[in-house]
Amino acid sequence: MAIAVSRFGFGAGQQDNLGGDPKAWLKAQLQGDDPGLASGAFAGLLTGAQAVDALQAEQAAHRAFLLANPGGTAQYHSTLAPLFRAEAMAQLNFAATTPAGFRERLVWFWANHFSVSALQNNAGPFIGPLLREAIRPHVTGNFTDMLLAVESHPAMLRYLDNFNSIGPDSAVGLRTGRGLNENLGRECMELHSVGLAAGYSQADVTSMAKILTGWSIGKSGDDGDATGFKYRPGIHEPGPQVVMGQSFGGGEQAGIDALTYLSTYPTTYDLLAKKLVIHFVADDPPPAAVARISGVLRDTKGDLGTASAALVDLPGAWVPGRKLKTPFDYVISLLRAAPPPPDQKPPEPLGFLAQLGQPVWAAPLPNGWPDQAEDWAGSDAVMARIDLAYTYASRFNDAGVDPVQLADNALGPLLRPETQDAMAAAGSPREALTLFLTAPEFQRR
Numbered sequence: 001m002a003i004a005v006s007r008f009g010f011g012a013g014q015q016d017n018l019g020g021d022p023k024a025w026l027k028a029q030l031q032g033d034d035p036g037l038a039s040g041a042f043a044g045l046l047t048g049a050q051a052v053d054a055l056q057a058e059q060a061a062h063r064a065f066l067l068a069n070p071g072g073t074a075q076y077h078s079t080l081a082p083l084f085r086a087e088a089m090a091q092l093n094f095a096a097t098t099p100a101g102f103r104e105r106l107v108w109f110w111a112n113h114f115s116v117s118a119l120q121n122n123a124g125p126f127i128g129p130l131l132r133e134a135i136r137p138h139v140t141g142n143f144t145d146m147l148l149a150v151e152s153h154p155a156m157l158r159y160l161d162n163f164n165s166i167g168p169d170s171a172v173g174l175r176t177g178r179g180l181n182e183n184l185g186r187e188c189m190e191l192h193s194v195g196l197a198a199g200y201s202q203a204d205v206t207s208m209a210k211i212l213t214g215w216s217i218g219k220s221g222d223d224g225d226a227t228g229f230k231y232r233p234g235i236h237e238p239g240p241q242v243v244m245g246q247s248f249g250g251g252e253q254a255g256i257d258a259l260t261y262l263s264t265y266p267t268t269y270d271l272l273a274k275k276l277v278i279h280f281v282a283d284d285p286p287p288a289a290v291a292r293i294s295g296v297l298r299d300t301k302g303d304l305g306t307a308s309a310a311l312v313d314l315p316g317a318w319v320p321g322r323k324l325k326t327p328f329d330y331v332i333s334l335l336r337a338a339p340p341p342p343d344q345k346p347p348e349p350l351g352f353l354a355q356l357g358q359p360v361w362a363a364p365l366p367n368g369w370p371d372q373a374e375d376w377a378g379s380d381a382v383m384a385r386i387d388l389a390y391t392y393a394s395r396f397n398d399a400g401v402d403p404v405q406l407a408d409n410a411l412g413p414l415l416r417p418e419t420q421d422a423m424a425a426a427g428s429p430r431e432a433l434t435l436f437l438t439a440p441e442f443q444r445r
Contacts, residue, residue, distance in 0.1 A: 001025070002412035003320050006445045008280065008312070009101020011333035012410050016099055026312045029103040030305045034136040036104075041094045045087055048129040048154045048228035049220040054083060055125055056219060080125050084118065085350065087128030088360050092349045096335040106139045106308060107131065108328065109279055113272075114150045114192060115368030116159040118361050126155035126228070127361045133227045140305030143272065143297070144263040151188055151259055154217045154228040160184040160366070167213040167237025180237075185209030187366050193262040195271040200244050210237040211254045269297040275371070276307065281316045283323070283372040289314050320414055321444040324373035327356035329445065330385060334392065334437060337410035341399040347392070356384050389437035393430045403432035407442075414441050 004022035005012045012018060018025075036042060046054060058080050065076045098104050111131050118124030134149035150156055157163045165181035166173045173179060185208035189200060214237075218230025231252040240249050246261055248254040262268060273294035277285040296310045297303070311317055325333060331352045340347055353360050357376075363369050370376070396403065404423050407415050419439040426432035436442060 002414045003318055011336050013336040023312050026102045027309050029100040030140045030308055035100045036094045037136055042090050047226050049226055051125040051129055052219045052228040084124045095332050110135050112368040115363045116155045117363050121158045123155055123159040130155035143302035144260050147259055147263045152229045163216045165213050166235045170235050170237055172235045180209050182209040184212055191367055193268045194265045195267050198267040204243050207241040207243045211241050211258050213237045269294045279371055280311050323445050325445055327358035340395050344395050386438050390434045393433035396433050397430040403429050407436040416441055
């Protein structure tokens with residue numbers, strides 16, 4: 001069970017009940033609705049459409065502020081920053097406390113696959129809603145449904161600037177001379193579905209971008225849906241388009257049909273399988289494991305729940321220590337293994353992640369954060385983890401906590417005797433806990 005919670009989840013929490021059959025325990029997490037949504041853990045947070053309203057209100061308030069302060073001496077305080085923080089903290093706190101760590105790891109895997117960054121195009125307010133509205137409901141469902149939900153969500157439409165993409169021959173395009181933005185058309189093919197192995201051309205990318213014109217954003221009550229998606233026919237490029245040899249007619253349905261086609265293409269299953277195996281098995285993915293997961297996706301037409309269960313049955317997925325934890329993995333596992341004492345102020349996982357070089361929802365490029373050790377194992381990165389561990393461990397110096405017992409609760413048989421001996425000989429609880437949080441068996445999963 002220690003391997004199950006480490007390899008497939010974010011590590012054991014101090015209150016987790018880890019008895020029973022590990023594989024059955026993992027597969028049981030794939031049943032039913034998303035635990036975070038079902039529990040109300042995210043109650044009170046904005047829908048995608050409400051985030052559209054909030055962004056528009058913010059932009060209007062900022063314009064008014066600039067007009068009222070032409071000298072620029074006063075400081076403007078954004079109303080969106082607290083919303084972003086509340087959303088991020090709710091999602092991080094759930095990851096740090098959920099008993100369904102495997103399912104939660106899958107949520108964050110798919111969120112990274114469909115990476116959206118708060119650093120571009122004011123996408124920040126929409127990323128939390130993206131996870132809640134387009135990722136979590138489909139983690140154990142069908143990939144086609146997830147792809148359609150993500151590509152039509154305001155988070156992706158803003159991040160990749162599709163809401164500003166205008167068909168050159170559309171009514172608005174002919175009137176204004178404004179034209180096409182190919183970002184979403186390109187990334188939905190290269191990164192989200194078929195991948196470069198499909199051998200598509202630049203003409204295919206342009207056609208896909210034309211198909212997705214009109215996929216835009218609407219505020220609450222603006223006859224769009226609850227996520228904030230709105231189809232605008234006035235900016236849609238009319239007429240059929242050909243993508244990878246397939247012809248798709250005009251209108252909103254063309255986008256649905258084209259994305260459905262891409263979602264079930266053979267190379268899509270290969271791309272998804274390779275990423276899943278890299279994440280759950282090894283940085284150098286065994287070809288047989290990739291072929292197994294790709295075959296499951298192909299045979300089930302993209303059933304992600306079945307593919308996730310197949311990951312549990314891969315022998316290579318049960319070898320401990322093959323994966324170095326990313327900063328996100330490390331911070332969440334730290335909070336699970338050593339939750340702060342009750343009399344301590346809550347920790348700051350947002351600051352921890354920024355300190356370790358992986359600020360939440362801020363990947364520099366659309367391909368998301370890297371998932372292999374070479375990107376996180378540099379000397380500066382290692383020192384940053386040691387500094388964080390030592391600072392965090394100071395919370396426990398006078399807390400009456402037995403660090404060795406805490407480490408045993410978190411790692412069980414994975415805790416090496418050498419680490420136990422070093423902790424027992426440490427000069428203070430802080431030093432002992434630092435040794436545990438920086439030990440190889442805790443740094444890896």
